[in-house]
Structure formats: structure tokens, C-alpha cells
Amino acid sequence: MWAWLHRLGSPKRFYGWSGALARWAGWGSLLLGVAGLYYALFASPPDYQQGESVRIMYVHVPAAWLSMFIYMNIAFASLISLVWRMKVADMFAAASAPIGAWFTFLALVTGSLWGKPMWGTWWIWDARLTSELILLFLYLGYIGLLSAIEERDTAARAAAVLALVGVVNIPIIHYSVEWWSTLHQGATVTKFEKPSIAWTMLRPLLLMALASTLFYIMVALRLARAELLRREADSTWVRELIDGHQGGGNR
Amino acid sequence: MGDFLHMGGYAFYVWASYLLGLIVVVVNLWQPRRAEREVWRQLKRRRRNEERMNESETP
Numbered sequence: 001m002w003a004w005l006h007r008l009g010s011p012k013r014f015y016g017w018s019g020a021l022a023r024w025a026g027w028g029s030l031l032l033g034v035a036g037l038y039y040a041l042f043a044s045p046p047d048y049q050q051g052e053s054v055r056i057m058y059v060h061v062p063a064a065w066l067s068m069f070i071y072m073n074i075a076f077a078s079l080i081s082l083v084w085r086m087k088v089a090d091m092f093a094a095a096s097a098p099i100g101a102w103f104t105f106l107a108l109v110t111g112s113l114w115g116k117p118m119w120g121t122w123w124i125w126d127a128r129l130t131s132e133l134i135l136l137f138l139y140l141g142y143i144g145l146l147s148a149i150e151e152r153d154t155a156a157r158a159a160a161v162l163a164l165v166g167v168v169n170i171p172i173i174h175y176s177v178e179w180w181s182t183l184h185q186g187a188t189v190t191k192f193e194k195p196s197i198a199w200t201m202l203r204p205l206l207l208m209a210l211a212s213t214l215f216y217i218m219v220a221l222r223l224a225r226a227e228l229l230r231r232e233a234d235s236t237w238v239r240e241l242i243d244g245h246q247g248g249g250n251r
Numbered sequence: 252m253g254d255f256l257h258m259g260g261y262a263f264y265v266w267a268s269y270l271l272g273l274i275v276v277v278v279n280l281w282q283p284r285r286a287e288r289e290v291w292r293q294l295k296r297r298r299r300n301e302e303r304m305n306e307s308e309t310p
Contacts, residue, residue: 041255041269052259059272099279106275110268117264215276222283226290233294242294 006084011228012237014088022221029214036207044200056114058204061188062212063107067135068170070100070216074142075167078160088228090156093163094146095223099216101139108132119183127176128184131169138166 040058047054077093149155258265
């Protein structure tokens with residue numbers, strides 16, 4: 001099992017399978033995203049309390065989900081890179097960070113755009129909003145740390161430690177609406193209970209969440225692959241790749 | 252159509268959210284594309300330089 005994982009994580013192998021995976025994730029994301037948008041904007045009912053503003057949820061919740069999911073991916077990849085010194089894990093974590101920062105930003109702003117008409121305020125300093133803002137700072141800190149340290153392996157190790165320390169913030173974000181009083185509504189979809197949301201609204205929500213997850217996988221893999229080629233430019237397999245592509249396209 | 256764009260009075264909030272989502276998606280589509288083009292340009296340039304060096308070494 002570990003030997004197998006190690007082989008998959010070797011630069012040459014990774015380059016091979018990640019290309020195919022990125023392509024499939026991209027097309028899957030497009031397909032699910034189009035269906036999700038159709039249900040989100042046309043084929044789902046307005047909320048009985050929130051009216052049409054509930055449609056913000058189909059952007060906001062997937063963005064918020066991704067902000068945490070990407071962070072967990074970075075933390076997991078960081079752990080692997082610290083323990084097994086797997087270069088590919090470093091590159092995947094580094095590639096994930098800007099995507100995570102963008103989606104955290106999107107979650108915060110769409111939250112604001114939803115909060116104004118529903119709560120009457122753009123922002124409150126409650127636990128949920130504050131911990132999500134801290135998540136954005138964690139992403140920015142991670143990116144800053146990576147670029148601030150000259151020596152690549154030291155930078156990767158420092159950033160990995162930061163990512164692992166920051167993991168504390170994730171359960172805080174998740175449980176903040178239960179632990180502290182807030183204007184923010186509780187979770188609508190949990191793993192263990194029946195979701196407290198009608199299927200007509202759950203359908204676009206799940207489609208959009210899945211589409212954004214696939215989108216993230218596609219973008220992160222492509223960024224990691226580009227970085228991998230840059231670092232491995234002198235290795236035999238990259239040379240062979242270049243020869244195979246002379247005169248051809250970019251793939 | 253007018254009703255749809257009106258979003259029950261929440262047009263600004265709803266459309267601003269979707270527009271922003273679109274912007275984030277476009278930025279994240281553009282970034283890997285740029286990175287790929289950049290790295291392939293570098294790799295090919297490097298290869299050409301190597302070939303030139305090899306030619307000048309063997310007269």
C-alpha cells in the first residue's frame with residue numbers, strides 16, 4: 001500500500017495520472033456546474049422566508065465548503081510532505097493555497113451580500129464570520145511565507161508547519177454556529193442527519209458543491225504539474241516529454 | 252425575464268454574488284493556463300539553447 005502510494009507520488013508517475021485526472025475533473029465540473037446553475041437560478045423555488053435572496057446560498061455554501069476542504073487538503077499534503085518528504089505533496093499544497101484564498105474571499109463577500117438584506121448588516125464580529133476571516137489570513141500567511149523564504153525546502157517546511165497549526169481553526173469554523181450565539185444559521189447539510197432542506201434546494205446545492213470541488217481539483221493539479229515541470233526541467237523524463245512535444249501543442 | 256432579473260427585489264445582492272463567483276472561476280481558469288504556457292515556453296527555450304551549444308561543440 002505505502003509502496004504503491006510512493007510510486008504514484010513519484011514526479012514522473014504523478015505527471016502522468018494527474019493530467020488525465022485534471023481533464024476529467026474539468027469536464028465533470030463544467031457539466032455539474034451547468035446543471036447546478038440551471039437548478040440554482042431557474043428550477044428551484046424561492047425560500048418562504050428569504051425569498052429569491054436564498055439563491056445566494058448556491059454560491060456562498062459551495063465557496064465556504066471549498067474554503068475548508070482546500071485547507072484540509074493543504075494540511076494533509078503538508079503532513080505527508082513533512083513525514084515522507086514527498087515533493088509532489090509540497091507542490092500540491094502550494095498550488096492549492098491561492099485557490100483556497102480565492103474561495104474564502106468569495107465565501108466572505110457573498111456572505112456579506114446575503115447578510116445585508118437578511119440580517120440588515122454587511123458584517124458582524126461573531127465567531128463564524130471571524131473564524132472564516134482568520135482562515136483567509138491563514139491562506140495569505142501561508143502564501144506569504146512560501147514566497148518570503150528563499151530556500152525552497154525550508155520555505156515548504158515552514159509553510160507546512162503553519163498549515164498544520166492552522167488546522168485548529170477548521171473545527172472552530174464548523175462548530176462556531178453551535179458553540180456561540182450568532183446571526184448565522186446552522187448547518188443545513190450534515191453527514192449524520194437528514195438534511196433540513198427541501199430536495200428542490202438541496203439538488204442545486206449539492207451539484208454546485210460537487211462542481212466546485214472538481215473545479216478545485218482541476219486547477220490545483222494543473223498548477224502543481226506546471227510547477228513540477230519547472231523543477232524537474234533537467235530530468236530525463238521531462239526531456240523526453242519536450243522532445244515528444246516539439247512542434248506540437250502544449251499538452 | 253424582467254421578473255427573473257428582478258429577483259424579488261434582491262437583484263443587486265443575488266447578481267453581485269453570481270458575478271463575483273464567475274470572476275473567481277475565470278481567474279482560477281486563467282492562472283493554470285498562464286503557468287502551463289510559461290513553463291512550456293521556458294522548457295522549449297532551454298532545449299533550443301542546448302541544441303545550439305551541442306552544434307557549436309562539434310564543428
